[in-house]
Amino acid sequence: MTKQTSRISGFHKLSIPERIDKTLDFAGITAAQTRNLFLNTGNIPMELADQLIENTVGTINIPVGIATNLLIDGKDYLVPMATEESSVVAAVCNAARQCYDSGGFTTSMSSMCMIAQVQLVNVSNPHSARLQIIEHLDEIRALCNACDPVLVKLGGGFRDLEVRVIQTAQGPMVILHLIVDTRDAMGANAVNSMAETIAPHLEKWTGGKVYLRILSNLADRRLARVRCVWQLDAIGGAAVRDGMLSAYEFARTDPYRATTHNKGIMNGVTAVVLATGNDTRAIESGAHAYAAQNGWYSSLSHWEVTATGDLAGSLEMPMAVGLVGGATKLHPMAKANLEIMGIESAEQLARIIVAVGLAQNFSALKALATDGIQKGHMSLHAQNVALMAGASGAEVALIAAKLVALGTVRVDVAEQELSKLRV
Ligand code: MEV
Numbered sequence: 001m002t003k004q005t006s007r008i009s010g011f012h013k014l015s016i017p018e019r020i021d022k023t024l025d026f027a028g029i030t031a032a033q034t035r036n037l038f039l040n041t042g043n044i045p046m047e048l049a050d051q052l053i054e055n056t057v058g059t060i061n062i063p064v065g066i067a068t069n070l071l072i073d074g075k076d077y078l079v080p081m082a083t084e085e086s087s088v089v090a091a092v093c094n095a096a097r098q099c100y101d102s103g104g105f106t107t108s109m110s111s112m113c114m115i116a117q118v119q120l121v122n123v124s125n126p127h128s129a130r131l132q133i134i135e136h137l138d139e140i141r142a143l144c145n146a147c148d149p150v151l152v153k154l155g156g157g158f159r160d161l162e163v164r165v166i167q168t169a170q171g172p173m174v175i176l177h178l179i180v181d182t183r184d185a186m187g188a189n190a191v192n193s194m195a196e197t198i199a200p201h202l203e204k205w206t207g208g209k210v211y212l213r214i215l216s217n218l219a220d221r222r223l224a225r226v227r228c229v230w231q232l233d234a235i236g237g238a239a240v241r242d243g244m245l246s247a248y249e250f251a252r253t254d255p256y257r258a259t260t261h262n263k264g265i266m267n268g269v270t271a272v273v274l275a276t277g278n279d280t281r282a283i284e285s286g287a288h289a290y291a292a293q294n295g296w297y298s299s300l301s302h303w304e305v306t307a308t309g310d311l312a313g314s315l316e317m318p319m320a321v322g323l324v325g326g327a328t329k330l331h332p333m334a335k336a337n338l339e340i341m342g343i344e345s346a347e348q349l350a351r352i353i354v355a356v357g358l359a360q361n362f363s364a365l366k367a368l369a370t371d372g373i374q375k376g377h378m379s380l381h382a383q384n385v386a387l388m389a390g391a392s393g394a395e396v397a398l399i400a401a402k403l404v405a406l407g408t409v410r411v412d413v414a415e416q417e418l419s420k421l422r423v
Helices: 016-027 032-039 046-052 088-100 126-135 137-147 149-153 188-206 238-253 255-275 280-291 326-330 332-341 346-369 373-388 394-406 411-422
Strands: 064-072 075-082 106-109 113-121 157-168 171-181 209-216 223-230 301-305 311-318
Touching: 016 032, 016 046, 046 326, 064 088, 064 332, 064 346, 075 088, 075 255, 075 332, 075 346, 088 223, 088 255, 088 346, 106 346, 113 188, 126 137, 126 157, 126 171, 126 188, 137 149, 137 157, 137 171, 137 188, 171 188, 188 209, 223 346, 238 255, 238 301, 238 311, 238 346, 255 280, 255 311, 255 332, 255 346, 280 311, 301 346, 311 346, 326 332, 332 346, 346 373, 373 394, 373 411, 394 411
Parallel strands: none
Antiparallel strands: 064 075, 106 223, 113 171, 113 209, 157 171, 223 311, 301 311
C-alpha cells in the first residue's frame, strides 16, 4: 500500500467533488453513502459554502430549535437556537415561562464600540510617547474615519483613544486602543483597517516599532445587559430560591464551578450567536475574559433576593454580534433566523442573546438546586441513545421510555431493548 501524504498542492483549486474524492481516498473510504453525505450541503448552497471558507468539502447541519415564551423589553420573541445539546432549548422555554407573567426580561446596552489594539515596542521614553500619541487625537480621529466613510455616515466611527504603557519581559510596550463605534457591524474589519492605517504614523511620532494591529475580543465597550425577577411562587418557594442562591455563591467563589456555570450561560448565548451566523469564538473568548475581570474567574451572572423575597437575576457581558458582513448576511438560514426575531439592529440582537443566556442559567441553577440535572436530561438523552442504537420512527419514543423506566440510559441496553421490540 502506498503511503498516504497530506502534502497536496493545489487542493484549493479542485472542485468540491474532486476534493471529496481526494479526502475519501486518503482515508480509504469507498462508501457511496459517505460521499453523498458530503455532497448534501443542506440549507446552504454548495457554492456559498465554498466561498465562505477554504478547501470546502461539505457542511455539518446542527438542529435549530425555537425558544418560546420570551418577553424581552415588553415585546414577545420566538428565538431560534442552533445547538446539538438536548435540554438547552427546553431550559430557555421553561425559565422564560416562569417570568413571563411578571414582566419578562429588561435589557440595555453600554455602547456599540469595539477596541482595536496597536502594539508599539522599542520606545525609549514610553510615558512621553504615550502623551505624544494623545496629542494627535484629532489627526487619529480623521485618519480612522477616512478609512470607513460609510460607517461614519451611518452614525458610527472613531469615538476615543486610550494609551497604556505595559511592562513586559521584553521591556515596556506602548499599547494604543482605538475605540470605534461600529454600529450594526461586528466591526473586526473596520477596526483592523483603522489600526493598520494608524500604525506608520505612530512609528513616525514616537520613533518606536509597531507589531500587532488587531481588534480585542475583550469587547468591554460593547456590553449587553439583562435583568429579570422570578417570583417566589413561580419558582417553587423559598427552598428552591435559597438552593439557587447557594449555587450562585459557589460559582462566584470557585473557578471550577464558575466555568461550568458560565458554560450553561454560553449554552444559550452561543446557540443564538450560531443561529444568526455570528462569530461564536469571538463571543466566547470575550465572555470568559470578562468573567475574570476582577483578577479571578467568576460567575458572569448575579443572583440576589429582592425586598419582597423574589429571585433577581442579572447578566452583563461583551456581546460583539453584527448584522452586516460575514455569514450573517450570506447564510440563508442566518437571514431567516434574524427575520423570525424581527431584528432591526445589532444592539437588539445582542440584548435578546443575553436574555437567553440568563434564562439558560436560571434553569440550570434551578435543576441543580432541586432534582439534579440528570432527571430532565435523561428523557431527551434517552432519545439520542435510542437513535444511536438504531431505533427509528415510533421505536425511538418506545426505547427512550424503556431506558428511562429502567434508569439505565446506555446504548448497549437500548440495543437489547430494540432487538426485543423487533422480535
Ligand atoms: C450543561 O451543558 C450545563 C450545566 O452544567 C450548567 C451548570 O452546571 O450550571 C447544567
